[in-house]
Amino acid sequence: MTDHNGSDDELLLRGEGWTEVYRIGDSVHRPVRPHTATIHAFLAHLHERGFTGAPVPRGYDARGREVLSYVEGDVPVDPLPAWAVGEEQLAELAHLIRWAHDAAQGWRPPADAVFGAIPGPPQSGVKPLFREPELVAHQDYCPGNVVFRDALPQALIDFDLARPTTRVADVVNALYWWAPLCHPQDRGPALADVDVPRRVRLFADAYGMSTVQRQQIVDAALRRQRNSSITMRGAAEADPVFRRWWEGGVKDKLPRAESWLTATAVSLREALE
Numbered sequence: 001m002t003d004h005n006g007s008d009d010e011l012l013l014r015g016e017g018w019t020e021v022y023r024i025g026d027s028v029h030r031p032v033r034p035h036t037a038t039i040h041a042f043l044a045h046l047h048e049r050g051f052t053g054a055p056v057p058r059g060y061d062a063r064g065r066e067v068l069s070y071v072e073g074d075v076p077v078d079p080l081p082a083w084a085v086g087e088e089q090l091a092e093l094a095h096l097i098r099w100a101h102d103a104a105q106g107w108r109p110p111a112d113a114v115f116g117a118i119p120g121p122p123q124s125g126v127k128p129l130f131r132e133p134e135l136v137a138h139q140d141y142c143p144g145n146v147v148f149r150d151a152l153p154q155a156l157i158d159f160d161l162a163r164p165t166t167r168v169a170d171v172v173n174a175l176y177w178w179a180p181l182c183h184p185q186d187r188g189p190a191l192a193d194v195d196v197p198r199r200v201r202l203f204a205d206a207y208g209m210s211t212v213q214r215q216q217i218v219d220a221a222l223r224r225q226r227n228s229s230i231t232m233r234g235a236a237e238a239d240p241v242f243r244r245w246w247e248g249g250v251k252d253k254l255p256r257a258e259s260w261l262t263a264t265a266v267s268l269r270e271a272l273e
């Protein structure tokens with residue numbers, strides 16, 4: 001959805017409502033954050049490695065905002081519509097993420113790198129999903145961050161939460177949104193009745209996951225889900241936008257996802273074997 005902000009050449013783009021993103025011609029302009037320079041370096045690396053499914057960093061405008069290339073296409077919003085959630089779309093998303101991972105592999109963040117995070121102080125009870133990071137990856141595959149063209153996922157935008165992680169930990173974020181790993185009542189009609197274990201298997205196959213990676217998925221998803229409840233509660237205390245999301249349903253949706261995931265874990269493990 002787009003809105004005029006009053007000037008002739010700037011269009012306000014609306015996603016999750018977190019960031020004021022303006023489109024000017026074939027660029028988008030976003031507020032600078034502490035991690036912006038690090039993310040620009042990362043995006044430049046992805047493009048150098050031939051990954052074209054991300055905005056090109058274009059420096060800063062006269063008002064100090066970051067500038068990125070505008071990625072043509074359609075960006076779905078939550079709840080995901082039927083055209084965005086077929087098996088073909090899911091497999092293509094897995095290919096896109098695999099391509100990004102392979103391009104990211106080997107990138108060493110600069111010594112002064114800063115990475116973004118959900119608002120709020122570090123919360124006790126959050127458990128790491130891995131011992132050693134393998135690469136820097138996107139980590140925020142919500143519907144508003146995936147651009148479709150010809151009804152297939154073609155690009156990722158909004159790298160604000162990209163950080164050192166593992167392939168499996170990054171994939172479980174994508175699976176949360178797109179398998180999806182949440183309770184049927186929280187999914188929207190297009191995904192309410194899908195066979196989630198089958199879709200998780202399809203994603204793992206399309207990505208080309210190893211046996212070891214497949215064995216790690218369910219535990220990583222469970223741990224991520226518990227962490228997510230804790231982190232989002234902390235963010236709701238720290239930030240009014242997150243408080244609105246929390247009170248608007250996230251506070252029920254996250255524990256429901258955890259119960260559903262616990263109950264579905266055996267079927268997911270079987271499907272991934």
Ligand SMILES: Nc1ncnc2c1ncn2[C@@H]1O[C@H](COP(=O)(O)OP(=O)(O)O)[C@@H](O)[C@H]1O
Nearest residue numbers: 013014015016017018019055070071075144158
């Ligand atoms: N580089 C881009 N190319 C195309 N659309 C974009 C781009 N950046 C943002 N948008 C659009 O603006 C919306 C919000 O931008 P985003 O960077 O995801 O901010 P938020 O932090 O609010 O999620 C996106 O969902 C998308 O529709």
Ligand SMILES: [Mg+2]
Nearest residue numbers: 015144145158
């Ligand atoms: Mg976004």
